[in-house]
Amino acid sequence: MDIFKEIRPLKAFLESSKRDSDSIGFVPTMGALHQGHLSLIQASKRENAKTICSIYINPTQFNNPDDLAKYPKTLARDIELLTDVGCDVLFCPENKEMYSVEPRLKFDFGSLERVLEGKYRPGHFSGVALVISKLFHIVSPNKAYFGQKDFQQFKIIEQLVEELKFDVSLRCMPIERESDGLAMSSRNTRLSAEQKEKATTLYKCLLLASNLIKDGHTMDSIRKKIESIFLKVDGIKLEYFELANTTNLMSLKYVADKSSTAILLIAGYVGEVRLIDNLLLTDEN
Amino acid sequence: MDIFKEIRPLKAFLESSKRDSDSIGFVPTMGALHQGHLSLIQASKRENAKTICSIYINPTQFNNPDDLAKYPKTLARDIELLTDVGCDVLFCPENKEMYSVEPRLKFDFGSLERVLEGKYRPGHFSGVALVISKLFHIVSPNKAYFGQKDFQQFKIIEQLVEELKFDVSLRCMPIERESDGLAMSSRNTRLSAEQKEKATTLYKCLLLASNLIKDGHTMDSIRKKIESIFLKVDGIKLEYFELANTTNLMSLKYVADKSSTAILLIAGYVGEVRLIDNLLLTDEN
Numbered sequence: 001m002d003i004f005k006e007i008r009p010l011k012a013f014l015e016s017s018k019r020d021s022d023s024i025g026f027v028p029t030m031g032a033l034h035q036g037h038l039s040l041i042q043a044s045k046r047e048n049a050k051t052i053c054s055i056y057i058n059p060t061q062f063n064n065p066d067d068l069a070k071y072p073k074t075l076a077r078d079i080e081l082l083t084d085v086g087c088d089v090l091f092c093p094e095n096k097e098m099y100s101v102e103p104r105l106k107f108d109f110g111s112l113e114r115v116l117e118g119k120y121r122p123g124h125f126s127g128v129a130l131v132i133s134k135l136f137h138i139v140s141p142n143k144a145y146f147g148q149k150d151f152q153q154f155k156i157i158e159q160l161v162e163e164l165k166f167d168v169s170l171r172c173m174p175i176e177r178e179s180d181g182l183a184m185s186s187r188n189t190r191l192s193a194e195q196k197e198k199a200t201t202l203y204k205c206l207l208l209a210s211n212l213i214k215d216g217h218t219m220d221s222i223r224k225k226i227e228s229i230f231l232k233v234d235g236i237k238l239e240y241f242e243l244a245n246t247t248n249l250m251s252l253k254y255v256a257d258k259s260s261t262a263i264l265l266i267a268g269y270v271g272e273v274r275l276i277d278n279l280l281l282t283d284e285n
Numbered sequence: 286m287d288i289f290k291e292i293r294p295l296k297a298f299l300e301s302s303k304r305d306s307d308s309i310g311f312v313p314t315m316g317a318l319h320q321g322h323l324s325l326i327q328a329s330k331r332e333n334a335k336t337i338c339s340i341y342i343n344p345t346q347f348n349n350p351d352d353l354a355k356y357p358k359t360l361a362r363d364i365e366l367l368t369d370v371g372c373d374v375l376f377c378p379e380n381k382e383m384y385s386v387e388p389r390l391k392f393d394f395g396s397l398e399r400v401l402e403g404k405y406r407p408g409h410f411s412g413v414a415l416v417i418s419k420l421f422h423i424v425s426p427n428k429a430y431f432g433q434k435d436f437q438q439f440k441i442i443e444q445l446v447e448e449l450k451f452d453v454s455l456r457c458m459p460i461e462r463e464s465d466g467l468a469m470s471s472r473n474t475r476l477s478a479e480q481k482e483k484a485t486t487l488y489k490c491l492l493l494a495s496n497l498i499k500d501g502h503t504m505d506s507i508r509k510k511i512e513s514i515f516l517k518v519d520g521i522k523l524e525y526f527e528l529a530n531t532t533n534l535m536s537l538k539y540v541a542d543k544s545s546t547a548i549l550l551i552a553g554y555v556g557e558v559r560l561i562d563n564l565l566l567t568d569e570n
Contacts, residue, residue, distance in 0.1 A: 007450070019304070104395035105448040111389070133449040140452075163390040164418040165292070167425075 001083050003090045007138050010091055014052075014139065022049035026141030026168075028132065031055035031092075032072035032186035033081050036176040040145040041085050043173055052089040052139055053082055059095065060103055061127030067274070072189045091139070098134060105130065109156055115249055116265055117152045117276070120239055125156045132157055136166055143169045147176075149183050151263060151278050155249060175277070177203070183277045190273045198236050199270045205229060205241065206264050206279040213264075213281065218254045219243045230268065239267040239274070246280070255281060286368050288375045292423050295376055299337075299424065307334035311426030311453075313417065316340035316377075317357035317471035318366050321461040325430040326370050328458055337374040337424055338367055344380065345388050346412030352559070357474045376424070383419060390415065394441055400534055401550055402437045402561070405524055410441045417442055421451055428454045432461075434468050436548060436563050437534060460562070462488070468562045475558045483521050484555045490514060490526065491549050491564040498549075498566065503539045504528045515553065524552040524559070531565070540566060 004010035017024060025044030029037050037053075044051040055078055062068035075092065082090055107129040112118070118125055136144070146154045154172045161170060176184045181203040182196060191199055205226045212222045223241050230238040243252045246261040255262045265278040289295035302309060310329030314322050322338075329336040340363055347353035360377065367375055392414040397403070403410055421429070431439045439457045446453060461469045466488040467481060476484060490511045497507045508526055515523040528537045531546040540547045550563040 011452075019306075021304075101444075101447050103448060104397070105444060106393040106395070108391040108393065109389065110391070130448070137450040137452055159386075159390060162386050163388060163415070165422040167296075167422055 001079070001087055001090055003079070003092065005091075005093055006097055007093065010089070010138065013089070017050050018140070020049075023142040024048060024139065025051045026135070026139050026144045027051065027053045027087075028135050028144065028146075029053060029055055030057045030071065030186065031078050032074050032189060033078045034176070034184045034186065034188075036147050036149065036184040038081060038085050039176055040147060040173055041082065041087050043171065044143065044145050045086055047143060047171075050088045051086075052091060052141065053087050054091040054093075054135055054139070056091075056093055056098060056131070056135075058098070058127060058131040060099075060130055061124050063121045063124050064274075066272070070190060072186050074189075091135075098131065103130060107160070109159055112152075112155060112159060112249060115152075115251065116240060116242060116244070117267070120267065125153070128153055128156060129160050132160065133164075133166075136168060141168055143171060145171045145173060148172050148280070149175045149185065149276065149278065151265065152249060181207075183275075185275060187273050187275060191270060195235065195270045195273070198233055199275055201229065201233055201236055202266050202268055202275060202277040203279075206266060206277060209241070209243075209264050210279055210281060213243070213255055220253065226266075235271055237269040239269065241266045243281075286364070286372055286375055288364070288377065290376075290378055291382055292378065295374070295423065298374070302335050303425070305334075308427040309333060309424065310336045311420070311424050311429045312336065312338045312372075313420050313429065313431075314338060314340055315342045315356065315471065316363050317359050317474060318363045319461070319469045319471065319473075321432050321434065321469040323366060323370050324461055325432060325458055326367065326372050328456060329428065329430050330371055332428060332456075335373045336371075337376060337426065338372050339376040339378075339420055339424070341376075341378055341383060341416070341420075343383070343412060343416040345384075345415055346409050348406045348409050349559075351557070355475060357471050359474075376420075383416065388415060392445070394444055397437070397440060397444060397534060400437075400536065401525060401527060401529070402552070405552065410438070413438055413441060414445050417445065418449075418451075421453060426453055428456060430456045430458060433457050433565070434460045434470065434561065434563065436550065440534060466492075468560075470560060472558050472560060476555060480520065480555045480558070483518055484560055486514065486518055486521055487551050487553055487560060487562040488564075490551060491562060494526070494528075494549050495564055495566060498528070498540055505538065511551075520556055522554040524554065526551050528566075 025048030027040045027044055057071050107126045113125045158170055180200050182200050209222045226241045230236055242265050244263055245252055246263050252262055262281045263278055267276045310333030312325045312329055342356050392411045398410045443455055465485050467485050494507050511526045527550050529548055531548050537547055547566045548563055552561045
């Protein structure tokens, strides 16, 4: 695997691939890689001649300085995992390379960032859009791969690409879960064994709600049920639990029509660690 | 000259140039072309294998609907002028091609858009950044050419390119003027002969202020002088008159140091038509 820390040599290296019309698949990450990330690399390898992964903990997307300071860093192990899975190129820049000028530009995505993560993490999606714009301009990928776990992030990047007419296809890949259902997340490494057990509450609530929706319950009654479950477990706290339209993430009270897609989204704290999860409501679940 | 109204065939056409490693020069315009625009085309032709001009009146950068409705449209003549000057490609899309989804994304450039045009034309630079981002992604130019008359616009695009790491070099070309000093502008076609005469007041004020600055006067006293000149001419109105640092456009009271560059900027109305002009303060003037 070729490893680059600087933009200029990476671009020079990628130029030759572009002259050969090789398609480039791109997986932007913040490192602390797990099977969720590796499944994105694998998807990219299936669909592209070259796969590039970036590892960069982007400071402008952290609204909470403590979360930034404690974000797990496991670069040596990440490099091993990427090599094993056959990733072609790793780009792991430092802050001064990615922010050579002080960041002043901000994005506003309108209604899509007023809800869910956008509501609870002010400025988060502006920082995401900033770093993704930079990375897309550096890498010029044909396809870019994101995890469904950050579903709202995917919708934001979709809006960014559509509105600014970036020449890249976006892929949203399914959530990878531990055997107990916990959605894989780099932040899980900050949890104790006991906390990990408690963290499965998020997914259990998604499954329960999915069943209650099928039985005709409305979100008002389901949310009360979920809130009471969270109150019964020590050391966990619900931040939001919503049913939303997958097109624009506007909140729904119930699934009006089987043919329209809806998604259940949840965020909560386990100790000091903030976790998110979601579940697409299709005919299968 | 090859003319494209749609993105897809334009991109297919440009792909072959890119494979040949031909450099592409790009001149984005809103049409109603004059010698100012043509000088940009000529500069691009000197420095690139292929030169592309776009003509698109971008609705999202007009804060005043009347200004948008009355913006001059002279496409047949523009095509003649571009052919005569040897432009290779014209891209003249319609709104539905440029805004295939409803615009919701907004940019905020911080302090650079709180002053001058940004202050008097709320939302203007967000619209400019939106359309320039789209056009840069469609054309993928190596170099892009802009006129110094829209100096703050150039600074905004410079910030956009730096912060988002667009892979394009920007060129700012000198203002072209009529023999009486009036800065060339598409909006000049909306002026009567008498109004054109009055419009020269803008440039005359810039020259006068430049001399007064050399004689050691401060901006407070100079601005009073300029205001009194505008009050003496019927049918014209001063909007702003500022001395600014060319780096960040922050207002200056005087030119502190000969080695730092400063710029005088003016905006005013002649009848209903809003005009701008500026003058870089160098050792020569």
